[in-house]
Amino acid sequence: MMTKTNLIERKRTMYEKKISKAEPGLIVIALDDSGSMAENLPGTTDPKYAWVERLYGVVLKEPLARSTEIDGDSAVVKPRYYTYNILYGSAPRVWASGLMDIEETVNEYAKWGNSLGLGGNMGGTHTEAAFKMGYDFLKEGVQDERFDKSYPAVFFHLSDGMAHTDALPIAEQIKNLQTQDGNVLVVNAFIGTETDLTYNGPEDFPGYVDITDVGSNEDNIRMFNMSSVVPETMRQNLIDDGIFPELRESARLFFDVRTKEMLKHVIQVVGSQGSRADRSVM
Amino acid sequence: MIDLRTYDAIVGVSPMIECGEAKDQDRAVWFSKSQTAGLSDGLSSSSESRIAAEIVTEFSPALYVGSPESNFRAVNDLLIAKREEKMARGINVSSHLPEHMKEMLLDTAQQKLAESYQTTFVSVKLEAGSDTVKMKGFRCGDSQLLVFSSSGKFLTSSPQISQDSKSKHKKGIMFRPGDEILARVECNLNEYSDILDNIEIEKEYRKNWLVCSPVDQCRKASSESGELIRIGPGDKIIVPKYLAGGAMRVGKNGYVSIPFSRTVKLIPSKRSFRTSSKFHSGSTTEALPDHFYTGQWVYIEDEFPIDTHFVIASDGFTECFGSPVEIWQWLNRYKSYLADTRKKMLLLKRLHLIRRKRIGDDDISFVWMFPKNCEVCDGQA
Numbered sequence: 001m002m003t004k005t006n007l008i009e010r011k012r013t014m015y016e017k018k019i020s021k022a023e024p025g026l027i028v029i030a031l032d033d034s035g036s037m038a039e040n041l042p043g044t045t046d047p048k049y050a051w052v053e054r055l056y057g058v059v060l061k062e063p064l065a066r067s068t069e070i071d072g073d074s075a076v077v078k079p080r081y082y083t084y085n086i087l088y089g090s091a092p093r094v095w096a097s098g099l100m101d102i103e104e105t106v107n108e109y110a111k112w113g114n115s116l117g118l119g120g121n122m123g124g125t126h127t128e129a130a131f132k133m134g135y136d137f138l139k140e141g142v143q144d145e146r147f148d149k150s151y152p153a154v155f156f157h158l159s160d161g162m163a164h165t166d167a168l169p170i171a172e173q174i175k176n177l178q179t180q181d182g183n184v185l186v187v188n189a190f191i192g193t194e195t196d197l198t199y200n201g202p203e204d205f206p207g208y209v210d211i212t213d214v215g216s217n218e219d220n221i222r223m224f225n226m227s228s229v230v231p232e233t234m235r236q237n238l239i240d241d242g243i244f245p246e247l248r249e250s251a252r253l254f255f256d257v258r259t260k261e262m263l264k265h266v267i268q269v270v271g272s273q274g275s276r277a278d279r280s281v282m
Numbered sequence: 283m284i285d286l287r288t289y290d291a292i293v294g295v296s297p298m299i300e301c302g303e304a305k306d307q308d309r310a311v312w313f314s315k316s317q318t319a320g321l322s323d324g325l326s327s328s329s330e331s332r333i334a335a336e337i338v339t340e341f342s343p344a345l346y347v348g349s350p351e352s353n354f355r356a357v358n359d360l361l362i363a364k365r366e367e368k369m370a371r372g373i374n375v376s377s378h379l380p381e382h383m384k385e386m387l388l389d390t391a392q393q394k395l396a397e398s399y400q401t402t403f404v405s406v407k408l409e410a411g412s413d414t415v416k417m418k419g420f421r422c423g424d425s426q427l428l429v430f431s432s433s434g435k436f437l438t439s440s441p442q443i444s445q446d447s448k449s450k451h452k453k454g455i456m457f458r459p460g461d462e463i464l465a466r467v468e469c470n471l472n473e474y475s476d477i478l479d480n481i482e483i484e485k486e487y488r489k490n491w492l493v494c495s496p497v498d499q500c501r502k503a504s505s506e507s508g509e510l511i512r513i514g515p516g517d518k519i520i521v522p523k524y525l526a527g528g529a530m531r532v533g534k535n536g537y538v539s540i541p542f543s544r545t546v547k548l549i550p551s552k553r554s555f556r557t558s559s560k561f562h563s564g565s566t567t568e569a570l571p572d573h574f575y576t577g578q579w580v581y582i583e584d585e586f587p588i589d590t591h592f593v594i595a596s597d598g599f600t601e602c603f604g605s606p607v608e609i610w611q612w613l614n615r616y617k618s619y620l621a622d623t624r625k626k627m628l629l630l631k632r633l634h635l636i637r638r639k640r641i642g643d644d645d646i647s648f649v650w651m652f653p654k655n656c657e658v659c660d661g662q663a
Contacts, residue, residue, distance in 0.1 A: 068394060073374050107379065110380045110383035110386060245512060
């Protein structure tokens with residue numbers, strides 16, 4: 001039974017684990033492939049799904065780099081990250097063979113010409129079903145001996161909104177799942193929405209701390225509430241990596257994607273999982 | 283009576299255990315004859331960092347012969363030379379992989395090589411007199427130097443230990459239209475031979491540009507709109523001389539006030555000046571050799587009472603404790619164990635278990651230097 005002392009100790013030391021082969025990172029990615037994703041990304045001449053396909057490689061880049069070692073004259077990829085990808089529209093489906101280590105994921109993506117097979121072809125936007133699929137997987141995943149001691153899993157959701165179903169209750173269930181290092185983190189990236197927050201781009205994006213920042217749009221409010229609060233280790237990674245250098249403490253992992261530059265940076269949040277080398281101990 | 287000539291030391295090095303991967307990238311050494319200690323923590327994200335750690339620690343005594351800065355430059359030049367050699371040899375990937383996968387892997391591997399041979403480093407040299415001990419030292423990265431009185435009072439450290447974690451991540455300077463910043467002139471651009479593969483200034487005109495290190499903002503525009511140049515800690519900028527007050531009045535190491543202009547170009551500090559690297563590793567640890575060339579290292583000289591104790595340690599060791607005082611208490615509580623090789627390794631194994639349970643395991647290393655013939659020396663190995 002968790003005593004009060006244990007709880008205090010646990011709270012103090014959450015979200016501190018480094019990613020390693022013994023304690024790998026788990027990333028669940030849920031991508032909206034509904035009909036509206038075939039519309040152009042604002043400010044560009046390409047559809048939203050094409051940008052997601054293009055930038056999925058950016059998602060993989062950081063975990064791949066952190067998993068690759070040079071052994072003599074050869075590059076070796078170690079299984080320090082695993083992905084589970086869900087594509088959804090009116091219904092969700094699992095991409096490729098489900099749970100894959102980072103090398104398998106890159107291999108699969110590369111095999112199909114750096115593509116996930118997106119096309120804005122999956123009809124409506126049944127967000128709740130996608131989250132339910134993610135929850136069912138994570139419920140088992142966080143208890144798997146590979147991940148139960150790891151830095152908490154990240155559930156990354158990308159959509160252009162207009163959800164036909166309310167995923168908030170299931171998102172709360174996902175946020176209550178936990179590894180020994182903390183609760184699963186839910187990230188929501190909302191393409192094309194507008195909020196009350198003033199910023200120019202990733203370089204000065206301050207993050208959404210208060211619900212009033214997101215404005216009165218119901219989809220914004222729902223996605224804000226569906227999102228976890230950024231842990232300090234992750235926030236420092238995002239700052240140090242130059243992804244969101246001005247991100248405020250206690251910001252939610254909710255991002256409005258107004259430009260392709262913002263999309264590129266938001267999608268890299270996935271790679272900020274795990275504690276890094278330098279932390280002041282005293 | 284304390285031997286006027288010498289300090290002694292206990293060295294502890296223990297590789298990460300049971301994490302599914304071998305690490306063993308910490309190196310620590312004490313050179314009794316020259317009274318010099320060196321400790322390096324190879325970056326786990328950097329290939330060949332183990333070799334880098336070995337090179338730099340073994341070089342420690344030579345650092346203090348003649349010009350320390352020149353010697354420090356020499357060892358960093360060696361790390362760069364080894365890196366360039368490794369890059370020139372290239373990397374193999376499996377021929378069975380799909381073409382796109384091979385491209386991604388080669389690209390990643392090349393970027394990895396561009397950041398190979400990275401290590402933190404801390405070193406001290408002690409010159410004991412009758413009443414005082416002079417200390418000289420180098421430090422780059424998150425390995426630490428801690429200084430204690432003989433009674434265990436924490437005197438000082440490098441880096442300075444701050445309770446404010448925010449101070450560790452210094453914010454950059456926001457440079458917008460209407461702003462002015464104060465910067466230190468480093469040199470003319472044509473004198474900065476290590477730069478910069480993608481600089482779009484033809485060589486014949488580079489004498490009209492300056493390389494500057496921004497210091498602070500000296501005027502801020504009333505509006506926060508407009509394009510922004512975000513200057514991070516350690517970043518440099520390239521500035522046309524006319525913007526900095528004219529070529530004749532500006533000299534090296536002088537300070538100039540620079541108004542915002544779109545002509546100002548940013549040189550981010552995380553780039554190695556020796557190799558073109560577009561990859562942003564995300565590493566938050568300063569490390570040799572790259573951060574030597576960006577000036578993110580310190581050389582320390584100080585003087586302390588003769589009975590002062592010095593500890594250099596990797597973050598793998600310091601993160602096992604809550605404060606410098608706890609480190610002192612641990613060292614003294616187990617001083618007789620640390621003097622025995624087998625018992626020392628058992629103690630370090632226990633630290634690994636604490637680390638693994640709390641934050642994940644890491645290599646552990648330290649060097650504890652103390653005046654010879656003080657009570658801690660009894661029975662020392």
